[in-house]
Amino acid sequence: MKLSGYRKKSPWILHYNAGSCNGCDIEILACLCPKYDVERFGLINTGNPKQSDILLITGPVTKRSRERLVEIYAQMPEPKVVIACGSCASTGGVFRPMYNIEGGVDQVIPVDVYVPGCACRPEQIIDGVVTALGILEQKTKEIEKSHILHVAPLEEDGQVNRRHMAGTIKK
Amino acid sequence: MATQYDIPVGAQHISLLEPLHFKLTTENEKIVDVQANVGYVHRGIELACTSKFKFRQVSFVVGRVCGLCSISHTTAYSQVAEKLLNLELSKRAKYLRILVLELDRIHSHLLCLSHVAENSGFEALFMKTMKDREISMELLEAVCGNRVQYDYSVVGGVARDLRPEVAQMVLARLNDFKPKLDDLREIFENNYSLSLKNRGIGVLSSENVKLLNAVGPLARAAGVPIDVRNETEDLLPWKEVGFNMVLGDAGDVHARNMVRIHELYNSIQMIENVINGLPEGDIITETKAMPEGEAVVRLEAPRGELFHYAKGNKTQILERLKIKAPTFSNIPAFIETFKGNEYASAPAIIASFDPCLSCTAR
Numbered sequence: 001m002k003l004s005g006y007r008k009k010s011p012w013i014l015h016y017n018a019g020s021c022n023g024c025d026i027e028i029l030a031c032l033c034p035k036y037d038v039e040r041f042g043l044i045n046t047g048n049p050k051q052s053d054i055l056l057i058t059g060p061v062t063k064r065s066r067e068r069l070v071e072i073y074a075q076m077p078e079p080k081v082v083i084a085c086g087s088c089a090s091t092g093g094v095f096r097p098m099y100n101i102e103g104g105v106d107q108v109i110p111v112d113v114y115v116p117g118c119a120c121r122p123e124q125i126i127d128g129v130v131t132a133l134g135i136l137e138q139k140t141k142e143i144e145k146s147h148i149l150h151v152a153p154l155e156e157d158g159q160v161n162r163r164h165m166a167g168t169i170k171k
Numbered sequence: 172m173a174t175q176y177d178i179p180v181g182a183q184h185i186s187l188l189e190p191l192h193f194k195l196t197t198e199n200e201k202i203v204d205v206q207a208n209v210g211y212v213h214r215g216i217e218l219a220c221t222s223k224f225k226f227r228q229v230s231f232v233v234g235r236v237c238g239l240c241s242i243s244h245t246t247a248y249s250q251v252a253e254k255l256l257n258l259e260l261s262k263r264a265k266y267l268r269i270l271v272l273e274l275d276r277i278h279s280h281l282l283c284l285s286h287v288a289e290n291s292g293f294e295a296l297f298m299k300t301m302k303d304r305e306i307s308m309e310l311l312e313a314v315c316g317n318r319v320q321y322d323y324s325v326v327g328g329v330a331r332d333l334r335p336e337v338a339q340m341v342l343a344r345l346n347d348f349k350p351k352l353d354d355l356r357e358i359f360e361n362n363y364s365l366s367l368k369n370r371g372i373g374v375l376s377s378e379n380v381k382l383l384n385a386v387g388p389l390a391r392a393a394g395v396p397i398d399v400r401n402e403t404e405d406l407l408p409w410k411e412v413g414f415n416m417v418l419g420d421a422g423d424v425h426a427r428n429m430v431r432i433h434e435l436y437n438s439i440q441m442i443e444n445v446i447n448g449l450p451e452g453d454i455i456t457e458t459k460a461m462p463e464g465e466a467v468v469r470l471e472a473p474r475g476e477l478f479h480y481a482k483g484n485k486t487q488i489l490e491r492l493k494i495k496a497p498t499f500s501n502i503p504a505f506i507e508t509f510k511g512n513e514y515a516s517a518p519a520i521i522a523s524f525d526p527c528l529s530c531t532a533r
Contacts (some may be wrong), residue, residue: 017190025189031243060214065190068211
């Protein structure tokens with residue numbers, strides 16, 4: 001099986017708390033445990049952004065955790081899916097008017113799936129994760145699509161100039 | 172002297188639920204110094220409570236300080252607001268508050284125990300404990316209507332009455348839960364592999380508890396009897412429903428586990444007493460008064476003593492609200508406990524503190 005096949009069967013998740021009240025975090029933990037068991041979809045909770053495919057974010061983004069959130073997002077390899085878990089992560093929720101809050105996660109990084117609820121129920125999280133699996137597959141296909149170039153790629157010092165190539169992709 | 176290395180744990184780490192940063196200075200695997208950095212989740216709830224929200228809404232906002240002990244925050248705030256309003260609660264409302272506080276303690280302590288097991292490297296026990304914890308989550312959902320963030324206490328009483336069939340269900344499910352708890356106690360007490368990671372690790376002596384003002388299970392595991400439930404009777408009748416102090420002696424990770432497990436037995440007993448002796452009465456006391464004056468309330472959250480202070484000036488908006496969370500008092504003790512342990516034990520020690528950073532930073 002090719003690498004993309006493994007990604008489809010076992011996407012690993014990374015969980016980051018950007019300033020939440022722990023409510024959604026313990027529901028994510030409950031999801032990983034026997035009663036709800038998202039591991040049946042091949043998901044494993046990992047602590048390493050460089051090995052993860054799905055980023056689960058809980059809580060509104062505080063001014064201090066924003067830097068870390070962007071850093072973690074940047075370290076994750078493509079293709080990646082971002083899930084905002086809970087009302088606070090989606091919109092800022094009850095914390096929206098507070099002085100140390102940037103707002104929902106989508107103010108900082110692009111979000112693919114929004115999971116509502118305070119705290120979001122495990123069933124909703126599973127629904128969100130399964131939706132994310134579909135998006136992940138779609139993004140994988142998008143990345144693997146071959147591109148038609150207008151002109152022959154420019155070579156410099158024996159290497160293909162990627163910046164030049166990006167400008168020549170046929171839309 | 173061997174070379175010292177600084178090893179960061181956090182802010183994002185597999186063994187942490189929350190952004191918490193420890194800088195561990197190590198020397199040959201031994202931790203010699205620790206710096207804790209806890210402010211990642213500061214949101215500014217106290218200021219918003221005194222400017223954006225009316226005092227009756229604040230009980231819902233302070234619940235969002237922490238999802239694990241949300242009932243402790245809502246109850247403590249409701250009590251402090253009732254003091255400002257000079258409101259006397261019916262006994263039924265007080266009993267129902269105890270019921271949900273103790274159910275919440277069961278789920279919080281089991282979460283902490285499962286986390287200790289996971290961070291000690293015992294994944295099967297983590298799964299087992301989390302499976303048993305679902306019983307308390309289902310009961311909380313049946314009693315309050317939501318799994319997390321119950322918003323059960325409101326200013327003047329409680330939001331929902333306990334229906335007789337739900338009361339019967341709580342008693343029946345807790346009866347099912349008891350043998351499972353016995354199983355867990357057996358594993359946590361006697362398992363050899365777990366004892367290698369837990370016994371004699373992360374010792375906090377009773378002198379240090381007194382010196383560094385530790386509270387909650389951390390203090391009780393070292394044999395220091397600090398429990399608000401034992402000290403105050405005026406707001407909630409703890410002694411009446413059968414509260415017993417649980418004390419450990421060694422002060423290590425294992426003693427903390429055992430204190431938590433024995434508190435679960437006590438919580439189950441209290442819930443049964445509450446349901447069997449539930450008095451009749453209104454669940455909510457209405458008033459048109461405005462909050463006036465100053466008041467302080469202490470309440471035993473699952474992690475220790477929770478402190479709420481409020482000041483009102485006869486308007487809808489409070490003048491000041493101050494929350495002091497148990498983890499905030501425990502941070503100096505955390506730092507002391509790390510010293511002299513191996514670096515590999517650090518995750519288990521962090522989990523055994525049961526840190527709640529969203530309470531601390533607010």
